[in-house]
Amino acid sequence: MPITKFVMPEVIFGKDSLEQAGEACVRIGAKKALIVSDSGVAGSGWLEKVIQSCREAQLSFSAFIDVTTNPKDSEVEAGCRTFIDQECDAIIGVGGGSALDVAKGIAILATNGGRIRDYEGVDKIHSPLPPMVMVMTTAGSGSEVSQFSVIVDSEREKKMTIISKTLVPDIAIIDPQTLMTKEADLTAMTGMDVLTHAIEAYVSIAATPLTDVQAKNALTLVSRYLRPSVASRTNQEAKEAMAMASLQAGLAFSNAILGAAHAISHAIGGKHLLPHGEINAILLPYVMEYNLIAAPRRFAEMAELMGVDTRGRTQREGGNAAIQFVRELSADIGTPRRLGDVGITREMIRWIASTALEDACMITNPRDMSMAQITQLLENSL
Amino acid sequence: MQTEKDNLIEMLTGIKSSKKNYYTELKKTVEQLEKKNMQLEIMNDITKTIKIDMNLEEIVTYVMEKLRLLMAFDDCRLYLLQKGDPVLVQVYPTSTANTEYRIKNADSSLFWSALTEKKVMQEQISTETTMFAEEDWLISQELLSILVMPLYSINEGIGVLTFGRKEQSGWTTEELEFLEQLTNHVAIILENSQLYNAVLQGKQEWEDTFKAVDDMIMVFDKNLEVFKFNDSAREFLDIYHSSSFYSSLGQTCKAIVQETFNSNTAGFQEIHSKNHVIYEMHTYPVLDNDQQVYGVIAYFKDVTKKRQMEVQLLHSGKLAAIGEMAAGIAHELNSPLTAILGNSQLLIRNTPETDRDYILLNDIKNCGNRCKQIIKSLLTFSRQDEYLFTSYSVNECVRQVLNLLTFQLEKNRISISLSLQQDLPLLDGSQPQIEQVIINLLLNAKDAVEMAKTSHKCISIQTSLEEDCIHVAVEDNGIGIEEARLPLVFHPFHTTKDMEKGTGLGLSVSLGIAKAHGGTIKVISSQGKGSTFILKLPLPDSGKNEVTR
Known part of the structure; x- marks a missing residue:
């Protein structure tokens, strides 16, 4: 067995864990924290709780809440200026994937300098980052535990994937309560994102037994609880399960990396600024179909984890059942089914395909992909 | 292709990459800070300990000993420019002092280039080809790497500080930075020390001049008290300070000094002291930066001898005139005297000894001769070449x-x-x-x-x-x-x-x-x-x- 490595932050999970944010930040040496968030979170009241916890911990802070969906490099640079001007020495990210990715980006620039595009790719960060506490309020991106940060290069209209162990936050706080304020469609989209993370990590060629455990458990939880979670904002059991699923899927993909669905999703998201979860939800079944022959046994195992009765079926049949399950789930919770539904046209395919091929996530996809194959896949999903 | 992919996967999963640790970085920073601190301490120590009146050897030995604590070197030398020539001033450790190397005034000399170009020079010794003038000497000293730091003030090179190591090892940027700071500092110290000595020497020279003057010089303050005087004045004051003579002299002097204070112009008076010494007293006002008189220099010249000489001169002038007159008179007298003598002798010859007049004539002749003798003596005494020895x-x-x-x-x-x-x-x-x-x-x-x-x-x-x-x-x-x-x-x-x-x-x-x-x-x-x-x-x-x- 080759050497494997599993990197993760200190994880604080549970109801009201949000209130520990300030104390956690002080614990890792912060004197003044920059709180990075978006206006949505600010309006929900969760940000207020984090700020309250900072006051209680007697931690000075400054706030940067100008984060948008599919965050751009300019936002990171503005945040970094605040960080430096306010003489902060730690970062608290509060929100969904966007806020947390921007928080990471600010951390990179704060100690490494330069522009965010300098760090695109794998392991380009040369200096350690300021202490980071990530408070996840949406469940989905897994950014609170992952070594990923995805930022849009506004000049090139491209989502830059920055991957580095240095990006793994010091402390991750997941408070399932926060999920109760999410709208149903957001719950659905982020839920599909979690599912994509779990599946791509599970079939990744960099998967290890440790990531498998996380991926499988996340898969089980999503299959069981995504529907009820979308159905009811107040289903506490479902919210807690989805929060755990998001966390575990995050741990899995952070260490096992992703696959073609994410590679393509990054390409589309950068150009057209569409919600990440939505695109993943559309692409996932098509990518699964394409990858099926690369790992039929794993796909069959997935079907079992999803609760599909696979007895007497071949691995391929099991795998197809898993794909079918994903399609049905997507239909049930109402996420878009085809790229054409979200405005992607045939003319865009070539650019999307070539960009996706260069994405770091493509490396761990179980089945090799050519330009022709990816174009075919995209055409199928139109 | 496959290996590149494997490589990428290993980087992605972290087998070949790890989270950069903040603590590790912090520790590094702290270590660097500690080192910087020590450097600063040494620098501070050097500034604090080195006094301006320390001599060069003391300063340099101190610096070199402190440096030893901070970095490794086997040989350290200080050359300073003296009349355009770099001269070896100090070697550390002193045990290698007997192997003096003279810097050649040539472009091939690393030492000379550092000095003239004001540039830090460093070389590793390779046995293959001769690259610079010092190589043979370094090899003879078993030194394999050499660093030459120029010392310069404002724009002029004043010397070089060289460091030799017995192994081929370079110098870190940090070491070089520190050494550069240090040498700048040392250059300033050396320059200050040299300036100080020059000023001191200048002052000493003036003091010596002041002392060497035979005449008395005293400097009076506003209260008309003597606050500075030279050795001649000291002797005078020691002898006469308590005597009444001094107080009377003092009164006269102080009056003149006061006048100089008031008028802001030089003064002069001749003073006859009771002990028959004559002084010429000159006074000069001493001005401060605002052109205000803050003291008066009094210069006493003992002119007793001069006066005496003047009188003697006058007297001998008179004597000379008298002598000349006497000589003139003597000459004038000679002619009648010759007649008297000649005639008296003629008369004697024709007068028998028994004659009553014979004795009288003889007396005339004898007195005439006596006169002649007197005149001759007078002439001798008044002769013009009288002062020839x-x-x-x-x-x-x-x-x-x-x-x-x-x-x-x-x-x-x-x-x-x-x-x-x-x-x-x-x-x-x-x-x-x-x-x-x-x-x-x-x-x-x-x-x-x-x-x-x-x-x-x-x-x-x-x-x-x-x-x-x-x-x-x-x-x-x-x-x-x-x-x-x-x-x-x-x-x-x-x-x-x-x-x-x-x-x-x-x-x-x-x-x-x-x-x-x-x-x-x-x-x-x-x-x-x-x-x-x-x-x-x-x-x-x-x-x-x-x-x-």
């Missing part, structure tokens, strides 16, 4: 003088006893001057015996050879001199005689002549019994008493 006989001097004075003395019923030691050696000197001295002594003796109311007036003249001196003693049985007045008799203008009779210069001029001949005049006297003046003249070869002219 020649060999002369003291006894002859006495005889010549007596030729001139015997008549005068005998006329005053003064008996003269003469005791001249025969075979006295000849002396070098001016015969007329010595004659003048003897004349002075005889005339003084004559006055002394005349004032005494004794019946038997007597003056004795005695010449003798005593050790390496010839003594001419003139003794009289006159009134003598009071004891208190004895030290004063040689002072110029000191006289007991009437205005028309004496100038008070005789003895002072005589003493001057005696001294010019390397001799002196001694006086022994007791009041009412008489005096003896002894003119002592050294023999020509008596060495130490060389004749001063």
Whole structure:
């Protein structure tokens, strides 16, 4: 067995864990924290709780809440200026994937300098980052535990994937309560994102037994609880399960990396600024179909984890059942089914395909992909 | 392709990459800070410990010892430019001091280039090719890497500091940065020290000059107190400070100093002190930066001798005039005298010895001869070449003088006893001057015996050879001199005689002549019994008493 490595932050999970944010930040040496968030979170009241916890911990802070969906490099640079001007020495990210990715980006620039595009790719960060506490309020991106940060290069209209162990936050706080304020469609989209993370990590060629455990458990939880979670904002059991699923899927993909669905999703998201979860939800079944022959046994195992009765079926049949399950789930919770539904046209395919091929996530996809194959896949999903 | 993919996967999963640790980085920073701190400490230490008056060796040894704590080197040398030449000033450790290397003034010299280009130079020694002039020497010292730091002030190279290591190892940026700071610092210190010494030396020179002046210099403050003075003034103050004489002198001086303070211009006054010393006092105001007088320099020049000389000059001018007149008269007298002598001889020849007139004629002839003798002596005395030093006989001097004075003395019923030691050696000197001295002594003796109311007036003249001196003693049985007045008799203008009779210069001029001949005049006297003046003249070869002219 080759050497494997599993990197993760200190994880604080549970109801009201949000209130520990300030104390956690002080614990890792912060004197003044920059709180990075978006206006949505600010309006929900969760940000207020984090700020309250900072006051209680007697931690000075400054706030940067100008984060948008599919965050751009300019936002990171503005945040970094605040960080430096306010003489902060730690970062608290509060929100969904966007806020947390921007928080990471600010951390990179704060100690490494330069522009965010300098760090695109794998392991380009040369200096350690300021202490980071990530408070996840949406469940989905897994950014609170992952070594990923995805930022849009506004000049090139491209989502830059920055991957580095240095990006793994010091402390991750997941408070399932926060999920109760999410709208149903957001719950659905982020839920599909979690599912994509779990599946791509599970079939990744960099998967290890440790990531498998996380991926499988996340898969089980999503299959069981995504529907009820979308159905009811107040289903506490479902919210807690989805929060755990998001966390575990995050741990899995952070260490096992992703696959073609994410590679393509990054390409589309950068150009057209569409919600990440939505695109993943559309692409996932098509990518699964394409990858099926690369790992039929794993796909069959997935079907079992999803609760599909696979007895007497071949691995391929099991795998197809898993794909079918994903399609049905997507239909049930109402996420878009085809790229054409979200405005992607045939003319865009070539650019999307070539960009996706260069994405770091493509490396761990179980089945090799050519330009022709990816174009075919995209055409199928139109 | 496959390996590249594997590689990427290993990077993605972290097998080949890890989270950069903040703590590790912090620790590194702290370590660097600690090192920086130590450097600063050393720098601080150097500034604190090095005093401006420390000498160069002390400074450099101190710096090198401190440096040793911070970085490794096996050899450290300091060269400083002296008159355009780099000179080895210090070697550390001192055990290698015997292997001096002289920097060559050439482009190939690493040391020279560092100095002239003001650039840090470093080299590793490779045995293959000779790259620079110092290589052979370094190899002989087993030094394999060398660093040369230039020392410069403002824009000029003042020297180099070299560091040698016995291994081939480079110098880190950090070490170089520190050394650069240090050498800048050392350069400033060295420059300060050199400037300080230059200023000190300049000050010393002025002080020495101030001290060397023979005349008294005093500096007065606003309260008219002396706050600075030179050595001559110190002696004067030591001797006279408590005497009343000083206070009276002080009053006069202070008045002038005060005037200088008030007027802000230089002042001058001649001061006659009670001890017969004459000073010329010059005062100069000393101004501060605001052109305000804050002190007065008083310069006292002892002009007693000068004045004396001036009077002597005047006197000898007079004497010369008298001499000339006397010579003229003598010449004039010669012709009638020749007629008198010639005629008297003619008459004698034709007069039998039995004739009543024979004795009278003979008397005329004898007196004529005597006149001729007197005239001859007068002419000799007043001769123009009188100040040439020649060999002369003291006894002859006495005889010549007596030729001139015997008549005068005998006329005053003064008996003269003469005791001249025969075979006295000849002396070098001016015969007329010595004659003048003897004349002075005889005339003084004559006055002394005349004032005494004794019946038997007597003056004795005695010449003798005593050790390496010839003594001419003139003794009289006159009134003598009071004891208190004895030290004063040689002072110029000191006289007991009437205005028309004496100038008070005789003895002072005589003493001057005696001294010019390397001799002196001694006086022994007791009041009412008489005096003896002894003119002592050294023999020509008596060495130490060389004749001063």
